[in-house]
Amino acid sequence: MTKHQRDDKAFELGKIDSSDSMPQRGGARSYQVVNDGTDDQFILYGYSRSVARTIIAWIFIVLTVGFLRLVFYWKPHWFLRCCCTRADLAVAQYVLLKDRYQQWYVETVLIINTNPNSAHSNDSRNFVSTNPSSCDSLSERQQADDPDSHRYFINKRWRYVWEEAEYKFKKILGIEENVKCEYFSQIRPLTVEQRAQKKIIYGENSISLRLTPILHLLIREVLSPFYIFQLFSCLSWFLDEYVAYASCIMFITVVSVIVTLREVRKNERALRDTVHQSEVTTVVIYNSETNEEEQRDIISEDLVPGDIIIIRGSTTMQCDAALLNGNVIVNESMLTGESIPVTKVQIPYYQSSSDHSALNQTFDIREHNRFILFSGTSVIQTRYYGAGDVRAMVLRTAFGTAKGELVRSILYPKPVDFKFNTDTYRYVGGMALIAFGGMIFSMVLRIIRREPVSVIIKRTVDIITIAVPPALPAALSAGLVYAQNRLKKDNIFCISPRSINICGSINTVVFDKTGTLTEDGLDLQCVVPIIRTYNTTNDPRQVQFGSEITEVTNLNWREDEAQSMIIVCMAACHTLTRINGELAGDPLDLKMLAFTQYELYEPAANEQSNFDTLFPTIVRPINTPKDVASPLGRFSGSVSSLIAGNIPFEIGIVRQLPFSSSLQRTSVIVRILTKDSFDLLTKGSPEKIAELSRPETIPKNFNDILSSYAKQGYRVLALAYKPLELNYVKIQRIEREKVENDLIFLGLVIMENRLKPQTEGVLKILSNANIRTIMCTGDNMLTALSVARDCDMIPDDAKIIVIEATESNRTPTFTYAQVFNRRVKEVSYDLNSHRLIELDRRSPYHFAISGKSFQIVRDEHPELLHRLCVRGTVFARMLPEQKQQLIETLEELG
Ligand SMILES: Nc1ncnc2c1ncn2[C@@H]1O[C@H](COP(=O)(O)OP(=O)(O)OP(=O)(O)O)[C@@H](O)[C@H]1O
Structure with a gap:
């Protein structure tokens, strides 16, 4: 086994970790693992050109009349290995990448000058710094040579730059990576010079997809192994005077190539038009001469990470940006598919240095996504404090953004159709094997019969062209086009015809x-409030569930302050x-608000309207007189007395x-x-x-009552509250985990869980x-099981076995869902004897598992996971x- 093969093997087995793979100064190691632990993980090898090897390779190419070059075209990594020698990554001219799906890529290492004043700097081929603050350090590091020259390569639209200090290639990251939250408390607008440098470093903020020239497409299509084989077959038929048949096949092939090219071109154009967008954006620039800020309108392609932009209503985001001040309501349906307005709030670390624990947290774009405006999402409304603008700081641009990642996943999908491809190749391989046997047999027979050489060659070749159907690619393309048209009739548009094959599997x-x-919009069935009673003998407060309330007016306000809080909650x-005057948001929230007979009032909800800290969003009983808002604290007494006395009052949503x-x-935090x-x-x-609630505020029969509703298929939500003894500034800054505890439990809200009319049919x-x-x-x-039964996902005659693993008992137990707590005898799970699940294969049973148990099984009993997923x-x-x-587990199962 060569060293190269050993490295490959180790990679496949996951034995190379990032520290192990880190190349050492001096070139002892010439590979590294990049993007460790992610889907984009690959192993990288360095190569440098070798004149001797190249000459030898070309001699063989000539000797095989170019056929070897064709093979190299199909397998570029073979070509690289034949013409180059392994080299230290620090000096390599080419890099060979092997991803976790065993796909190979050959990329050329390029050099770029990052000095904006240099004659060699070239915007379109710039590389990007790996760290927002690293521009200066990069220059320092490389002062020995040309401090502005950097080596990089591009793979799947990501750029990887050579980091001399760490002696490895690193993926270019956006500003959000590796920064602490305090980073946002220190930022200020970029100067013109800083922007110019960043523009060179980060390149253009554009998700542009160029159309592949027709000639390239044609060559790519025609040089595929199938078409080459077809050409070879047709030539042999022509020589055999099989003219009519060969002409027909040639004609079908030409038509199929034209149709395929047309479709590919149409898809490329559709994708390009869908993803390409450009807007005029206002950016804030710091003028170092006057020490003042200026605002300039630029096209979004010129945005760079670190820019501070001003968001104005009704626009589409062209970059990922952190909201610095104000609130923004966005529609994220482009990313999530859910067309619900989402409110983005300002990042609390901006212009704040008081909360040190918050400032020290590492900024994480997923965790902090409520502060992030994502590229491709549309801004519906912006609101800001006082006279300020709604400002955001650009974090990621171009293919680094959320939209860019989405486009990359379309351009470079995971090879999920792997099985289909392997099946095709297996079939063709099998046929070729049979043909090969036939060829030998026919050749031997004809030699014995002393037939002329030309006849022997013709007949022998003939066998392989018959056994392996040369019209297969044409038939496949025709099938795809036909399928695409059928989908179109059902209003399903497919931008990647290859996916149709995947759907088939x-x-x-x-x-x-x-x-x-x-x-989505579930009807509210009833509210089950808790009531507090007093045990006269030893006087501890008792809580228990009251009766179902179907009308808000039936809630008993006078009983308890907590009951009034249900309505407030x-x-x-x-x-x-x-x-635009219409109430918008989660349908569940809309239904609840309607039930309470309250209305939502936004003092100034116009686009870009100012809102004052003392004038937040307000909810109040319908028909509350307009002047109730002032002065604060006009009424005294409890909320229950207000509601019961029909005294108008308002609830201000502060956070x-x-x-x-x-x-x-x-x-929410309210006043x-x-x-x-x-x-x-x-x-x-x-x-x-x-x-999260105080145990003494939860009724003892909580689990029984919850199960009884869930078993009937209701969607159950719970309500709770907690009085806060904090001032306004603290309220705005405190982390949610620090306030969402020790709650006072209020009751349950029962929502109907109606199946969609089309569910059962589908x-x-x-x-x-x-x-x-x-x-x-x-x-x-229990709600999920009830719905699964209702929609016939689990038929009536099938048994449901619940798998449960808890923190205290981490070995999974199996119980029948119908008969509570009855252990399933037919299932055995014995870790020692490795007898996993034994169950009558013919009996229709379905596994059900909760997220917590799934996690324990996944972490501690991975051997059980596949079986669980097969019947889950x-x-x-x-x-x-x-x-x-x-x-991912189901994908692994294939
Ligand atoms: N707007 C909401 N406010 C408060 N709690 C909610 C809200 N929406 C859902 N929940 C609660 O959070 C739980 C998890 O919600 P999640 O969105 O993950 O799943 P789901 O909506 O129940 O179901 P599905 O995953 O099938 O869409 C829900 O079961 C519900 O109890």
């Missing part, structure tokens, strides 16, 4: 529940907003802590106009709210096509990352 479809299988705990799937809750303190209102999954079609369906939801297990139908309370892990 789909055997599992994973659905989420809410908004996909069930309706349902009315104010959301992120609804008014857009929103938006919903996140992983947190399973939404919170009720009677109180001189703030309250935290929280709404979320019952399990999460119970976890599931039936899939089941008839032998396609497995899986539900992967963030909702409660319901995955409930799954966090977003667990949903992704499930899909």
Whole structure:
């Protein structure tokens, strides 16, 4: 085994880690692992040209009449290995990349000058710094040679630059990487000079896709192995006077090539037109001579990371940017597919240096996404404080942005059609093998019969052209075009015809529940408040669930202050907003607000309207007189007495802590106009709210009541609140984890979980096509199981086995869902004997598992994971990352 092969093997086995692979100064190692642990992970080898090897390679190319060159065209890494020698990455002229899907790429190492005044600097081929603050350090590092010259290569639109200090290639990252949050408390606009340098470093902010010239497309298509074989077959038929048949095949092939090229061109054009956008943006520039800020309008292509831009209403973001001040309402449907207005709030670290723990956190674009405006999303409305502008700082540009990543995933999809391709090659290979046997047999026979050499050659070649169908590529392209047209009739537009083949091999479809299988806007069935009673003997407060309330007027305000807080919580705990006068937001929040008979009032909700810190979004009972807003604290007494006495009052939403799937809750901090303190209102999954609430405020039969509703398929949310003894400034800055605890539990809200009219039909079609369906939801297990039964994802006669692993008992247990706590006898799981799951294969059973148990199985019993996924139908309370892990496991299963 050569060293190269050993490295490959180690990479496949995951034995090369980043520290191991780090090349050493002096060139002892000539490979490295890049993007360790990500989908983009690859191993990188350095190569340098060798004149002797190149000459030898070309001699062989000539000897094979160019056929070897054709093989090298198909396998460029063979060509590289034949013409070059392994070299230290610090001096390599070429790099050979092998990704985790065993695909090879050959890239040329380029050199660029980053000095804006240099005659050699060239905007379009610039490289990008790996760190926002590294421009200066890069220059220092490389002063020995030309400090402005840097080596880099491009792969899949990412740029990788040679970092001399670390002695390795590093992917160019945006500003958000490797910075602490305090970075945002120190920023100021860039000067013209800094912008010029950054423009050279980061290049143009454009996701531009150039159309491949027709000639290139033609060569690429015609030189594919299938077409070459076809050409070879037709030539042999012509020589054999098989003219009519050969002409027909040639004609079909030419038509198929033309149709394919036309489709490819059309797709390229469609993708280019879809992704390419340009807008005029106002950027703030620091004038170092006058020490003042200036505003300039520039085209978005000229934006660079670090720029401070001004956001004005109704625009589409052309970069990823962190919001520095004001609030912005955006539609992120381009990224998430959900057309719900999302409120982005200013990054709290900007112009603040008081909260040191927050400042020391590492900035993470996923974790802090509520402060980030993503490229491609549309800004619906902007609001700002006082006379200021809504400002944002550009973090990532071009292909580094969220939109850029999306486009990259279209351009360079994961090779998921791998099986289809291997099957095709296997089939052709099998046929070729049979043909080869036939060829030998025919050749031997004809030699024995002493037939002329020309006849022997013709007949022998003939066999292979018959056994391997040369019209296969033409037939495949024709099939694709036909399929594409059929899809068009159903209004399904396909920009990548290759994906149609992939769809043909789909055997599992994973659905989420809410908004996909069930309706988005769920009807509110009832509210189950908790009531407090007093045990007269030893007097501790007792909490228990009250009866179901279907009309808001039936809530008993006088009973308890907490009962009044239910209405306050349902009315104010959301992120609804008014857009052009219309209330917009999560349909669930809209339904709850409607139930309370409160209205949302935004003092100045016009586009770019100012809003004052003392004048936040307000909710109040419908028909509240307009002048109630002043003065604060006009009424005294409890909220329950206000509501019960029909005294008009308002609730000001001071801070929103938006919903996140992983947190399973939404919170707001409000000030009720009677109180001189703030309250935290929280709404979320019952399990999460119970976890965050004080135990003494939760009724003892909480689990039983929750299960009884969930079993009937209701979607259940819980409400809680907490009075806060904090001042306004602290309220604005405090981290959500520090306030969302010790809550007072208020009750449950029961929502109807109606199936969409088309759900059952679609599931039936899939089941008839032998396609497995899986539900992967963030909702409660029992609710999910009930919905799975209702929509026939799990038929009535099938058994459901719940797999559970807990922190205390990490060995999975198996119980029947129908008969609570009955252990499943047919299943055995014995770690020692490696007897995993033994169950009658013919009996129809489905596994169901919750996110927490899934995580434990994945971490501690990976050997069980595949079996679990093969029979798993319901995955409930799954966090977003667990949903992704499930899909990846299913992909692994093929
Ligand atoms: N707007 C909201 N405010 C507060 N809590 C919510 C809100 N929306 C959902 N939840 C709670 O958070 C849980 C997780 O939500 P998530 O969006 O991950 O999944 P889901 O909406 O229940 O279902 P699915 O994954 O099928 O879409 C929900 O089950 C619900 O209890």
